[in-house]
Amino acid sequence: MPAVSHLQSAPAAYPDEIGVEVSNVTKSFGGDTSRVTVLNGVSLTIKKGEFVSLIGPSGCGKSTLLKLVAGLSEANGGSVSINGKSVREAAKDKAIGLVPQSPALLPWRTILDNVSLPISINPGANAGRKLRDPKEILQSFGLGHALDRYPAQLSGGMQQRAAIARAFVFDPEILLMDEPFSALDEMNRDQQRMGLLDFWQSNRKSVLFVTHSVPEAIILSDRIVLMASHPGRIAEIIDVDLPRPRNEALYASDAFRDLEGYVRSALRKVMEAARV
Amino acid sequence: MSDTVATAPRRNASGFTMARIVFDWGPPALTFVIVAVLWQLVAINNPYVLPTLDAIGNSLASDPGMYWANLLVTCQEVVIGAGAGIICGFLLAVAMSELPIVEKAVMPLIVVIMVTPVVAIAPALVVAFGFGMLPKYIVTGLVVFFPMLVNSLAGLRDVDQKALDVFKTLHASRWEIFRDLRLPGCMPFVFAGLRIAMPLAVVGAAVAEFVAAGQQAGLGSLVTIAAAQANLPVTWASIALLCLLGVLLVSLLALLRKRILWWSDEDVIGR
Numbered sequence: 001m002p003a004v005s006h007l008q009s010a011p012a013a014y015p016d017e018i019g020v021e022v023s024n025v026t027k028s029f030g031g032d033t034s035r036v037t038v039l040n041g042v043s044l045t046i047k048k049g050e051f052v053s054l055i056g057p058s059g060c061g062k063s064t065l066l067k068l069v070a071g072l073s074e075a076n077g078g079s080v081s082i083n084g085k086s087v088r089e090a091a092k093d094k095a096i097g098l099v100p101q102s103p104a105l106l107p108w109r110t111i112l113d114n115v116s117l118p119i120s121i122n123p124g125a126n127a128g129r130k131l132r133d134p135k136e137i138l139q140s141f142g143l144g145h146a147l148d149r150y151p152a153q154l155s156g157g158m159q160q161r162a163a164i165a166r167a168f169v170f171d172p173e174i175l176l177m178d179e180p181f182s183a184l185d186e187m188n189r190d191q192q193r194m195g196l197l198d199f200w201q202s203n204r205k206s207v208l209f210v211t212h213s214v215p216e217a218i219i220l221s222d223r224i225v226l227m228a229s230h231p232g233r234i235a236e237i238i239d240v241d242l243p244r245p246r247n248e249a250l251y252a253s254d255a256f257r258d259l260e261g262y263v264r265s266a267l268r269k270v271m272e273a274a275r276v
Numbered sequence: 277m278s279d280t281v282a283t284a285p286r287r288n289a290s291g292f293t294m295a296r297i298v299f300d301w302g303p304p305a306l307t308f309v310i311v312a313v314l315w316q317l318v319a320i321n322n323p324y325v326l327p328t329l330d331a332i333g334n335s336l337a338s339d340p341g342m343y344w345a346n347l348l349v350t351c352q353e354v355v356i357g358a359g360a361g362i363i364c365g366f367l368l369a370v371a372m373s374e375l376p377i378v379e380k381a382v383m384p385l386i387v388v389i390m391v392t393p394v395v396a397i398a399p400a401l402v403v404a405f406g407f408g409m410l411p412k413y414i415v416t417g418l419v420v421f422f423p424m425l426v427n428s429l430a431g432l433r434d435v436d437q438k439a440l441d442v443f444k445t446l447h448a449s450r451w452e453i454f455r456d457l458r459l460p461g462c463m464p465f466v467f468a469g470l471r472i473a474m475p476l477a478v479v480g481a482a483v484a485e486f487v488a489a490g491q492q493a494g495l496g497s498l499v500t501i502a503a504a505q506a507n508l509p510v511t512w513a514s515i516a517l518l519c520l521l522g523v524l525l526v527s528l529l530a531l532l533r534k535r536i537l538w539w540s541d542e543d544v545i546g547r
């Protein structure tokens with residue numbers, strides 16, 4: 001049984017080591033007659049400890065791309081690797097933490113037991129990793145008082161936080177999040193994204209984060225990948241050169257506003273191009 | 277914190293007052309009283325149609341041992357027959373959900389058996405297996421088998437896809453997915469199946485006894501024998517006991533459900 005480590009500040013980003021490599025990936029759905037290409041020639045790398053957001057019109061293939069990286073579906077062409085290994089190998093090593101769009105907690109388990117789940121599943125892959133103490137991770141997500149509660153007894157925001165804690169608890173090398181805050185109201189969203197920002201800044205992992213909120217993408221990310229649709233492809237990759245650690249104060253800065261304006265207009269161009 | 281815990285179920289003081297009790301129990305009690313009065317009116321004016329309630333009560337009181345013995349036989353059929361049917365139905369559902377080939381191979385046969393009236397099978401089983409308990413177990417088992425199979429299968433298939441995605445990214449084994457996701461997740465459906473199966477189990481046992489009446493005891497046999505002799509009080513006392521057995525089973529099930537399935541009842545957990 002590997003020792004459960006205490007929460008500790010993780011090393012800063014390892015500047016140049018590649019975490020995730022997506023190269024020239026193609027994905028299509030449907031039969032021979034009604035085949036639809038959803039992703040066409042998508043290439044993307046995420047460095048270790050880098051936070052990358054995916055943004056783009058709805059239906060452009062963001063979730064599809066995330067599922068390919070998660071190993072939940074197979075590409076028709078191209079390849080995906082995680083730390084130089086196939087997605088399958090990475091999953092065997094429990095290298096992937098997934099935060100789905102809905103919290104997807106098990107209603108019959110307490111919050112603590114939900115967050116402990118990834119430790120008990122596929123226990124062979126626990127050897128030699130720094131498992132976190134589920135109680136401590138819940139405390140650091142502000143859920144210390146709710147350990148013995150059941151998901152239905154918590155608000156949507158708290159459930160989503162528990163789902164994020166569940167993804168961090170087994171110390172995966174890459175986290176995949178598909179619009180984790182989209183079901184929350186605006187006040188709650190902001191609180192949750194700040195919580196994630198704080199936690200991630202002291203526990204840096206590679207993250208691929210799907211969102212449809214421009215401010216959310218900017219405040220969290222190192223890079224923003226802007227996707228276009230029909231077929232889904234990368235239109236532009238935007239560097240977010242804002243200093244870290246970041247906090248709410250950043251929203252008010254000129255640099256943030258300038259970047260927000262830029263990303264919004266880039267997004268608008270992509271949407272207009274799709275309409276023609 | 278702004279997003280504090282949703283309010284717990286409120287048990288306000290008035291929940292246990294007299295007014296509350298009257299409000300909850302009054303209307304159904306009134307219905308029963310009205311039905312009882314109507315029954316008595318019919319029974320007194322038509323002695324060959326219905327026995328009076330007091331005649332039924334007297335019959336029960338005059339020979340409790342006989343009723344008890346017959347009730348036990350029917351209970352035994354329900355417990356063993358329905359128990360086996362429930363377990364088999366659930367296990368086959370597990371096999372079908374885990375191995376599609378099993379479903380493909382077995383489902384057509386299941387459908388054929390399902391549309392065959394059990395009432396018609398019962399005499400054939402008696403011929404085949406004699407007047408002992410076995411044909412009664414089989415008939416009782418058969419009637420509960422299908423609702424269990426169909427509901428359990430629906431439950432095992434109705435997994436939360438997003439939760440399944442989480443399990444898959446962890447490279448969970450099929451056994452882990454079954455143990456931690458499908459099995460607990462299918463319980464609401466299993467209980468829905470049981471809710472249908474329990475009253476049916478009593479029907480199955482009674483039907484089997486009709487067919488094999490006279491040989492082995494049982495409330496169903498008692499009904500046929502007494503009816504043939506136009507002994508209305510015994511007939512209706514037996515029917516009342518069958519009904520009581522059904523109510524008891526359904527109530528036990530509701531208790532069990534509350535213990536096991538509290539998490540799926542939103543009014544219990546208080547959202």
Ligand SMILES: Nc1ncnc2c1ncn2[C@@H]1O[C@H](COP(=O)(O)OP(=O)(O)O)[C@@H](O)[C@H]1O
Pocket residue numbers: 029030038057058059060061062063064065
């Ligand atoms: N399993 C599937 N079968 C067929 N089409 C699909 C499937 N999954 C996604 N699609 C299609 O692929 C496109 C992209 O979907 P998705 O990745 O969910 O978009 P996004 O997450 O960017 O909103 C959509 O047009 C959707 O209808």
Ligand SMILES: [Mg+2]
Pocket residue numbers: 062063064178
């Ligand atoms: Mg999506």
